[in-house]
Amino acid sequence: MERNVSSLAIVVHSQRYGQLHRKLKLLTVDFGLIDVVSYGARKSVKAVKAEVFLDGQFFLYFNPVKKSYTLSDVQVVATHDEIRSDLGSTYAALFFCEMILNTNGGDSPEQYALLSKALDMLVSHRELANRILIQFIWKLIAICGLQSNLERCPICDRIYDKDEILSFNSQLSAPCCSGCATLDSGMELPPGARRYLLLTSSLDFILAVFIELSETATQRIKNYLLRYASIVSGKALKTLAGGLLQSQL
Ligand SMILES: [Zn+2]
Structure with missing residues (x-):
């Protein structure tokens, strides 16, 4: 029945x-x-x-x-139909959907709330597309339980220096100190970007998107997180293949 x-x-x-x-x-x-x-x-x-x-x-x-x-x-x-009238927004939204498919198994009410807000924001605040993308990835990593503490190395437990540049451990899929890094992934997180991610990790998605960020920092953090998204997915992402999301949206 x-x-x-x-x-x-x-x-x-x-x-x-x-x-x-x-x-x-x-x-x-x-x-x-x-x-x-x-x-x-x-x-x-x-x-x-x-x-x-x-x-x-x-x-x-x-x-x-x-x-x-x-x-x-x-x-x-x-309907979020407005997204389709703009190529950058369309790619960003398709990227969100691809990440949701790749992280199947995450907490679905939280994933739903995040995706719903991110699509709404792409419609209402198109000019903030880069920051929407940044915060979507950062919040999704947190929902999946993969967001690491940016104050101390998750492997050796050492507290980072204020101006330390973080490296990356691919087995843990997390930033770490240079001594604990596994590969030359080019995944370097400078102190300013770390402060921004640390600050916004405790904020609601929408509030986090509204935190001001310079053009240069936005671009750098976005490309860092897009690479992070590929690592978390464990495969190349179709929506990143053309390089459109990596450029200025
Ligand atoms: Zn370490």
Whole structure:
């Protein structure tokens, strides 16, 4: 017997499924990351429209035998359609979705809240896209339990000097002192960038995005965190392949 279930969710991926249908990946608050089939989504005008970036309350049928979900209806919170009118924003949002897919297993209510705010901010504060990107990665690393203490080396436990440049340990996927570094990854965190990340780690996402940062520092920290995101993902990210997000957004 099919059951009716519902959850707040965001569409993070959508692909063709047969001739007429689509298979969606939803980041849901209540069921984690799930596949949902949207029947007739490609042809019928009456079919429920649920495109990538859409945030809403999703009404689903769950088949407990097949453990599969089909889409019944969606009450839109925000379509985030505005993002698609700008290439930089589109890439940033697709990058967010790719990171959500790569870190499947993180805390889904927290991931949902972060993605929802990040997409809203891309719509309302396009000019802060670089900082939105920085804080999305930094908060996601924290949600995944990978954010390390930036005051002392997580390996030898030594407290960093005030002006110390941090290196990186790839096995731990974390910054560390130069003595504990594993590879020449080019992952160097200067003291100013460390202070910024340390300060914003205790702030809410939106407040953190509004913390002023110079153009140069923004660019440097963003590229550091984009590399960090690839390391955490354990693979090359499709949305970083073109180099667009690495340049000035
Ligand atoms: Zn150390």
